[in-house]
Amino acid sequence: MEYLLIALVVLVLLILVSCIKIVPQAQAYVMERLGAYQGTWSVGLHVKIPLIDRVARRVNLKEQVADFPPQPVITKDNASVRIDTVIFYQITDPKLFTYGVENPMMAIENLTATTLRNIIGDLELDQTLTSRETINTQMRAALDLATDPWGIKVNRVELKNIIPPAEIQNAMEKQMKAERERREAVTRAEGEKKAKILEAEGAKESAILLAEADKQAAILRAEAEREKMIREAEGEAEAILKVQQANADGIRMLKEAGADEAVLKIKSLEAFEKVADGQATTILLPAELQGIASLATAWKETANK
Numbered sequence: 001m002e003y004l005l006i007a008l009v010v011l012v013l014l015i016l017v018s019c020i021k022i023v024p025q026a027q028a029y030v031m032e033r034l035g036a037y038q039g040t041w042s043v044g045l046h047v048k049i050p051l052i053d054r055v056a057r058r059v060n061l062k063e064q065v066a067d068f069p070p071q072p073v074i075t076k077d078n079a080s081v082r083i084d085t086v087i088f089y090q091i092t093d094p095k096l097f098t099y100g101v102e103n104p105m106m107a108i109e110n111l112t113a114t115t116l117r118n119i120i121g122d123l124e125l126d127q128t129l130t131s132r133e134t135i136n137t138q139m140r141a142a143l144d145l146a147t148d149p150w151g152i153k154v155n156r157v158e159l160k161n162i163i164p165p166a167e168i169q170n171a172m173e174k175q176m177k178a179e180r181e182r183r184e185a186v187t188r189a190e191g192e193k194k195a196k197i198l199e200a201e202g203a204k205e206s207a208i209l210l211a212e213a214d215k216q217a218a219i220l221r222a223e224a225e226r227e228k229m230i231r232e233a234e235g236e237a238e239a240i241l242k243v244q245q246a247n248a249d250g251i252r253m254l255k256e257a258g259a260d261e262a263v264l265k266i267k268s269l270e271a272f273e274k275v276a277d278g279q280a281t282t283i284l285l286p287a288e289l290q291g292i293a294s295l296a297t298a299w300k301e302t303a304n305k
Helices: 002-018 094-099 104-120 125-130 132-150 166-257 261-276 287-304
Strands: 020-023 027-033 036-041 044-047 053-060 064-067 071-074 080-091 152-163
Touching: 002 020, 020 027, 027 094, 036 094, 053 094, 064 104, 071 104, 080 104, 080 132, 094 132, 104 132, 104 152, 132 152
Parallel strands: none
Antiparallel strands: 020 044, 027 036, 027 053, 064 080, 071 080, 080 152
């Protein structure tokens, strides 16, 4: 009897402990009482009535990601493409999420496929490949409106891949290759053009420097020649000045020595002799010196005899 009582007490304690529920962060419990919706438990400690209340569903309130497999769709110009989508959603109402639809994820997947077909069916292939942002916006608006009665908020929709047919892929690859080669050719041409421009600028700078060097050299040679001529002229002027000074000194000395007019005339003849220097063919003598010259000639002949 004592063992039965102990077992009954332990069973009651276990039932009481099982009735205590702790709801963790970012979760919610949908509670039912006798099969009917009783309420939604948020974060914290809660106690349920044993054998009457039960947790119908544990709901995750975090933002979640659903990656759906590629869906075949046909564009306006009858091109078949495969598109896979990624949906970011969040449960905002646990009650509607629990009782609004039987399988929420399957419903969202099918709704995504039909919405995608409707949008792509109004676009051509080129528009489909270049209008990702427009398609994302339209799909998000349509899915958010459709899932609102289910307690689901669609935050963002992204087209993960757009896979065109194989022949279109090959044509696109060839076009991309041709475009890449064209850009490379343009880049090479621009590089060669820049290289030629730099080379021409270098040649120009070199020619300018050579011309400047020749100019400076010519200026230096002219200055050297001018300096040489100046020094030569100064030397000749100084020599003439010294000769004149010597003549003046000689005349002064003769005057100081009391030389008569005949001696001065003889000195004049000597000066004319230097003027002739053996190279002149004609010498004009003053009239007063002609007689002296005749006398000198007669003396010279007498001496030779």
